[in-house]
Amino acid sequence: MPAIAILSPNVLTAIGLRSILEKVAPAAETELFGSFRDFEAAGPERFFHYFVTARLFVAHAAFFRERRHKTIVLSSGEPHLAARGMHCLDVRTAEERLPRPPPPPPHPTPPPRPPRTTARREHALTAPPHAAQTLSDREAEVLTLIAEGLLNKQIAQRLGIGLTTVISHRRNIMEKLGIRSVAGLVVYALTEGYAPTDDM
Numbered sequence: 001m002p003a004i005a006i007l008s009p010n011v012l013t014a015i016g017l018r019s020i021l022e023k024v025a026p027a028a029e030t031e032l033f034g035s036f037r038d039f040e041a042a043g044p045e046r047f048f049h050y051f052v053t054a055r056l057f058v059a060h061a062a063f064f065r066e067r068r069h070k071t072i073v074l075s076s077g078e079p080h081l082a083a084r085g086m087h088c089l090d091v092r093t094a095e096e097r098l099p100r101p102p103p104p105p106p107h108p109t110p111p112p113r114p115p116r117t118t119a120r121r122e123h124a125l126t127a128p129p130h131a132a133q134t135l136s137d138r139e140a141e142v143l144t145l146i147a148e149g150l151l152n153k154q155i156a157q158r159l160g161i162g163l164t165t166v167i168s169h170r171r172n173i174m175e176k177l178g179i180r181s182v183a184g185l186v187v188y189a190l191t192e193g194y195a196p197t198d199d200m
C-alpha cells in the first residue's frame with residue numbers, strides 16, 4: 001500500500017489535507033509529521049509522495065530536491081522562488097480540482113486494509129465545497145476566525161456579539177457547507193480564500 005507523508009507544523013492544516021487525500025487517494029496510507037526530524041526518523045524512503053510546506057522545503061531543500069519526483073510543495077498562490085522547478089500545490093485549490101495520483105503498482109495479493117477509525121472519518125467533508133450555499137458576511141467573518149484557531153468565546157469578543165450568536169453562526173456554516181468538523185472548516189477556509197495561509 002503506498003504511503004504519503006504530510007510535513008506541516010500546522011496540525012489542523014495537516015489533518016484537513018489528510019482528509020482530502022483520503023477521498024482523492026483512498027488506497028494510500030497518510031502519515032502526518034510536524035517536523036522534519038520526526039519525518040526523517042520514520043524512514044522517508046518508504047513514502048510514495050511528500051506534501052511539504054514551503055517553509056520546511058526551504059529549510060531542507062537539498063533533501064527534497066534530490067527527491068523532486070516524490071515532493072509536492074504546498075504554496076498559497078505564487079510558488080516560493082526556492083521551489084521553482086518543483087511540483088507545487090496551491091492550498092487554495094478546490095478539492096474536486098486536485099490531481100489524482102497514479103495507481104500503485106499491482107500486488108499479487110493485496111494486503112488487507114485496516115478499518116478506518118471514527119476519528120479520521122470525523123474530519124471528512126460530507127459535500128464538496130462547490131455544492132455549498134453562499135455564506136453571509138458575518139458567517140464569513142466567523143469562518144475566518146475559526147480558521148485562525150479562535151474559540152467561540154474569543155470570536156464573540158472579537159466581533160462584539162454574543163456567544164450563542166457565534167454558536168448559531170458556526171452551526172449555520174457547517175450546515176451550509178456540509179462540513180462536520182473544525183478541521184474540515186479550516187481546510188475549506190484555506191482552499192476558498194477565507195483564511196491567510198502564511199503559517200504554511
